[in-house]
Amino acid sequence: MxxxxxxxxxxxxxxxxxxxxxxxxxxxxxPKVPPSDDPVTGVRSKDVTISSEPSVSARIFIPKVSDPNQKFPLLFLVHGGGFCGMSAFAPRYHLFCNTVSAQAGAIIVSVEYGLFPDRPIPACYEDSWAALQWVASHVSGNGPEPWLNDHADFNKVFISGVSAGGNISHTLAFRVGSIGLPGVKVVGMILVHPYFGGTEDDEMWLLMCPNNGGLQDPRLKPPAEDLAKLGCERVLIFVAEKDHLNVVGKNYHEDLKKSGWGGRVELFESHGEEHVFHMNNPKSEKAVEVINKFVSFLKQD
Known part of the structure; x- marks a missing residue:
């Protein structure tokens, strides 16, 4: 046989x-690149271990510090990769974080979470939540990471994710709104080409998440009651015209507006572009537009 x-x-x-x-x-x-000190922008980066079992780590970026008492807004970033690939330490994410940190004057914590198949879903959600709680452990200035103790402004925290990371970011903002994150004010959330239910990828997500609630699983298809609880004031959603997830991002935008959530939501569409194009060609005109919009959202008062 x-x-x-x-x-x-x-x-x-x-x-x-x-x-x-x-x-x-x-x-x-x-491929992965080590943390570094950028001589051009002055941005420094380092890697930290958040948990050894399960293994959760992060790369932290800090802009040039001109005053020992200087405080910066904090961006918590969740990378993409279909829940089964990519890394916070990949060259494209390192470059993106370095650029945003320099231009926005923000500390960035870019989380490295568990991936399928080694760690099936919900590891990605739980690891990211653990990392966000680790960030919050620095609120009183006595956490394990001096950069956060000394320079993070916990009244100006943002959550952002790309593709699958956008999906994970939604679950984080929902948890913040539902159960809180003491001492931390999450001002905004930025979803870049996010993945939610309604595409041919749904069956793949269900297989990666053995204990799932089917196509109506709230992590896959957030219901109005979950959207209404988002723990932030502002949301920015990026979509790309030729991205198969274009309609998904637009549906999330419309559903959020109808949910009863009390914040402000904005949609930014890149015409003629594909999924995560800004990562593949970061110096293109449309990619620069995305970065500029991303940075301006972080710098708004």
Missing amino acids: ASTDSEIVKEFRFFRVYKDGRIESFFPPC
């Missing part, structure tokens, strides 16, 4: 599943 080892039972955008349970990822190994 022929071996079943090579029989494919499911094939998705990011991986295929064999009959024997093996997962073959379509992602090449993710």
